[in-house]
Amino acid sequence: AQTVTQSQPEMSVQEAETVTLSCTYDTSESDYYLFWYKQPPSRQMILVIRQEAYKQQNATENRFSVNFQKAAKSFSLKISDSQLGDAAMYFCAYRTFYKLIFGTGTRLQVFP
Amino acid sequence: DGGITQSPKYLFRKEGQNVTLSCEQNLNHDAMYWYRQDPGQGLRLIYYSQIVNDFQKGDIAEGYSVSREKKESFPLTVTSAQKNPTAFYLCASSPTSGQGRISPLHFGNGTRLTVT
Numbered sequence: 001a002q003t004v005t006q007s008q009p010e011m012s013v014q015e016a017e018t019v020t021l022s023c024t025y026d027t028s029e030s031d032y033y034l035f036w037y038k039q040p041p042s043r044q045m046i047l048v049i050r051q052e053a054y055k056q057q058n059a060t061e062n063r064f065s066v067n068f069q070k071a072a073k074s075f076s077l078k079i080s081d082s083q084l085g086d087a088a089m090y091f092c093a094y095r096t097f098y099k100l101i102f103g104t105g106t107r108l109q110v111f112p
Numbered sequence: 113d114g115g116i117t118q119s120p121k122y123l124f125r126k127e128g129q130n131v132t133l134s135c136e137q138n139l140n141h142d143a144m145y146w147y148r149q150d151p152g153q154g155l156r157l158i159y160y161s162q163i164v165n166d167f168q169k170g171d172i173a174e175g176y177s178v179s180r181e182k183k184e185s186f187p188l189t190v191t192s193a194q195k196n197p198t199a200f201y202l203c204a205s206s207p208t209s210g211q212g213r214i215s216p217l218h219f220g221n222g223t224r225l226t227v228t
Binding site: 091101 | 153168
């Protein structure tokens with residue numbers, strides 16, 4: 001069975017600095033998809049970035065980028081130029097054809 | 113605008129009562145999902161449905177039931193058999209054809225259920 005592990009329950013960063021959130025996963029599949037979701041205090045789930053496993057190039061969305069290491073089964077999220085609005089829970093997720101499997105989340109605090 | 117509507121936002125029930133959480137989508141998505149969120153445990157899958165009149169158990173289906181009579185609707189019933197029903201419940205949907213596999217899930221705003 002696929003599993004997703006986020007080993008950092010909490011992280012903090014100063015405004016304008018860079019922070020990296022870790023995620024590892026376990027799977028026997030070769031073709032799959034990975035996502036990072038953000039959940040602010042409103043509790044709405046917001047897609048941050050997605051990565052296709054067959055693509056070697058790391059995905060980037062504005063200040064958000066990933067470091068995808070397929071052999072190591074690692075999928076970390078880098079947030080550059082952190083802003084106060086980035087404060088939220090961040091969930092890493094692995095997509096099978098039928099469902100999305102989530103990690104336990106990392107709470108990110110941003111200090112001015 | 114297309115989206116997923118969950119109602120109500122807050123729900124209170126007495127122990128021993130069944131309660132049904134509503135989820136409606138107008139995104140024309142085939143697949144729908146129910147997740148439960150508890151502190152420190154992330155999101156756990158309760159049930160999912162790929163097509164009308166068909167659904168499968170997720171990882172924590174015990175004490176829950178669903179129906180999928182219409183493409184737009186996927187209500188979740190929390191029964192009295194669910195030992196710890198107090199939680200935050202999220203409904204989601206996604207397409208299944210074409211780029212369905214790479215499509216992220218679209219989420220509703222959730223329902224906070226409190227059982228006392």
